[in-house]
Amino acid sequence: MAAAAGPGFSPGPAAAAVPHNPVIFVHGYNADPGVWGSLRADLRASGYTDSELFSWGYDTSQSVNEVLSGRFAAYVDQVRAQSGAARVDIVAHSFGSLVTRWYVKFGGGTATVAHWASLAGPNHGTSTAWACALWSQACRDMTPGSYVQRLLADGDETPGAVQYATWWSNCDEVISPDSSVLLTGADNHPAGCLKHNDLLSDKGVSQGVRDFLAQ
Numbered sequence: 001m002a003a004a005a006g007p008g009f010s011p012g013p014a015a016a017a018v019p020h021n022p023v024i025f026v027h028g029y030n031a032d033p034g035v036w037g038s039l040r041a042d043l044r045a046s047g048y049t050d051s052e053l054f055s056w057g058y059d060t061s062q063s064v065n066e067v068l069s070g071r072f073a074a075y076v077d078q079v080r081a082q083s084g085a086a087r088v089d090i091v092a093h094s095f096g097s098l099v100t101r102w103y104v105k106f107g108g109g110t111a112t113v114a115h116w117a118s119l120a121g122p123n124h125g126t127s128t129a130w131a132c133a134l135w136s137q138a139c140r141d142m143t144p145g146s147y148v149q150r151l152l153a154d155g156d157e158t159p160g161a162v163q164y165a166t167w168w169s170n171c172d173e174v175i176s177p178d179s180s181v182l183l184t185g186a187d188n189h190p191a192g193c194l195k196h197n198d199l200l201s202d203k204g205v206s207q208g209v210r211d212f213l214a215q
Helices: 033-045 064-083 096-106 127-131 137-142 147-153 196-200 203-213
Strands: 023-026 053-056 088-093 113-119 163-168 187-190
Touching (some): 023 064, 023 096, 064 137, 064 147, 088 096, 088 203, 096 113, 113 203, 127 137, 163 203, 187 203
Parallel strands (some): 023 053, 113 163
8 A cells, every 4th residue: 555645635445456447536726625525426326436536635726737737647646556556537627627637648647547527627728717817827827828728739639548528518607618628539518507516516417427437
């Protein structure tokens, strides 16, 4: 079993054999791992054990490329060491989509990630981020046309053998435009008329995510 990890590391006991890829939940801006309670419960009801479900907690005011993606890479290594799994699945909400995409595209994640799911991710930026861009680097990263946005959109948006999926809502009050969520090469799913945070607990989205992870 790996040594104890830093803040935000909340796994269950190590398993001798892992029937599913470990799932790492990555929350969004100004949130914490507690937002995943509903989806974690649904995955447990679908046969996942606590030792297969991980939540990464992090300071959402920091930069995607210079700080957070590297810390997430270290977390993925810890999860793989503890679980014995070669690859992990990622389910990210909102800003967490950018952090995890940068890891997949530029941090070696194409070799360690099997499935990547984005719920309401500002994958091409959101105009609402201008409201906090003055004091928050994370918000600057989420603005349309930012350095992070340009690099993530350059070339292949869904690189490697990773399977990609997104869920978006036409009633999302945070992501503007709604089409920002969609990625070329991903399975892009309309979630219906849901508020930004309601995608975290919607049963239709949950079923879609679970079906995607089972592929």
